[in-house]
Amino acid sequence: MNKEIIKIEDLKREFTMGNETVHALKGISFNIKEGEFVTIMGSSGSGKSTLLNILGCLDKPTSGTYEIDGVNMKDLSRNELATIRNEKIGFIFQSYNLLPRTSAIENVELPLLYNSKISTEERRKRAINALEMVGLGDRLHHTPSQLSGGQQQRVAIARSLVNNPVMILADEATGNLDTRTSYEIMALFQDLNKQGITITFVTHEPDIAAFSKRTIVLKDGSIIKDYKNHTVLSATEQLAGLPQEEHSL
């Protein structure tokens, strides 16, 4: 359980816009071990999403190395990266990125459509299961426009779970949820983490960060803090402590 699943060194990401260069990440190094639950915090524009996109193999660093499960990302072909995204990573986008006019269940099924090893029945079963896990068992056939912001976010979460990933990368996955629902999602993540899934979680909220084992804080594209949480809260217990009337589902 102590293998390093993510190993980045001096990672830089620059965006050139005309003659101006934005240094979104200015040389970042850290490792994440298999089974860790890491929160990435930092103010808006500090480079959290940029970092997570690279970790999710959606973007490439300008310089520096990124080793995923012992393999340098640079050595992987586009197709190999696609397979990693498809089978190993569950990614939750800050802006959900659901297919419009497509039902929740079909949105959740999407990653499995690109995995020919999974049968139609299996696909359906897993999609329903994932949606039930995020409390949307009664919204299977709603399209994004027929769902609330929080519900859309939960569909995006379900989609990231459906391929049984070894690593979940969540970009403000609870940003649109009320306290109770976000605790429920955190409880789900803690549960998945207990099963051995590595979770990297971007958030603004310190009380959400308290559910993780480790926190990395970014500022202007650099790491300013990287510390272990000694008192990890249990989301299930916190949930029990919430007043009853705040019924969200």
Place this chain on the structure above:
Amino acid sequence: MRLLNLLKIAYKAIVLNKLRTLLTMLGIIIGVASVIAMLAIGEGSKESIRANISSMGSNIITIRPESTSSGGVRASADEMQTLTLKDYEAINAQATLLSYATPLVNGKGQIINGSNNWPSSIYGVNPDYLNIKVIDLQSGSMFTDAEVKSASKVALIGQTVVDNVFPDGQDPVGQMIRFNNIPFKVIGVLEVKGENTFGQDQDDVVIAPYTTVQKRILAIDYINQIMASAVSENDAPNAVTEVSEIMRAQHKISASDEDDFSVRSMEELISTFSSTSEMLTILLVAVASISLLIGGIGIMNIMYVSVKERTKEIGLRMAVGGKGSDILMQFLIEAILISVTGGALGVLLGLGSTVFIEKFINWPTSVALYSIIISFAVCAITGIFFGWYPARKASALDPITALRYE
């Protein structure tokens, strides 16, 4: 399995974008249909002209006198007296590629039956004439060779003549009429032929033995024309050559001298006319090509814009694990489904409107297979290419770049 999934994805995407699908298809449908219909009109009129001319007897060969320039002033063919019965006899005896031949003399005059009179033309011929011109009789019978020999005053008349000199509806066969005051016994009525391609009324005629017309009406001993028919349409050009040789020998024309006659086949006439309608077809093809081009640009436009629009979708599909080839296949399948369905509907609409034009506007049409193939191919290929090309560009991006596309 993978292909099945991609088919499903493509199908879902098509259903998802109903309006886009419809618009693209509409471009293809209209493009294909208009080309098919337009070319069908072109081909149709060409064929109808051809059929019309052919109905006048497509293997007919005519021999007329023609003035040579050596005499200085050219005389008109009607006034020329160089064609004789001897020429006819020579042709009749020597030609091998002719099935029928007749001398022909013609004149104009007044037909009188009691108080009814009508100006018409008289043709002096032999009994072969009906076979050459492919004319049947409504009633009565043709005169015989014996009647030709004896210069009998018998005649056959066309329907227009019947209508004008027998207005009471009595049976003309057996009645006497006068042509330029010469009495003729009507022995038959020709079948109705209507107008020919040049607008001439083919039923406004009187037919009589050429001997009778020569002696009693025109008082001449030469003939105006020799009319013959080649054994087949294909033999017509050779028959023309054969007849020319016989005529040159007959008129003792030396190798360096010009012919004093002309031999023409109906085939030549048809090809002149066909080339006119060929022009019409070229014009229609040009118009059709333009509409195909515009249709193609339309398809291109919609496909290109819609694929661009879906760059975000492509980004998402790649983000959740779709490979570049998966994305390309999806868009290719989509484009093929849309283009082929659109093309097929276009063919149906094209054929449908062709039937409509034929039935309700009464224009002759004829659907050419090549028009279906070309229009279908052009539209389908444009649709497929412009569905595939922008998708290829989008699938070469990093997923996040495609996702950020606006």
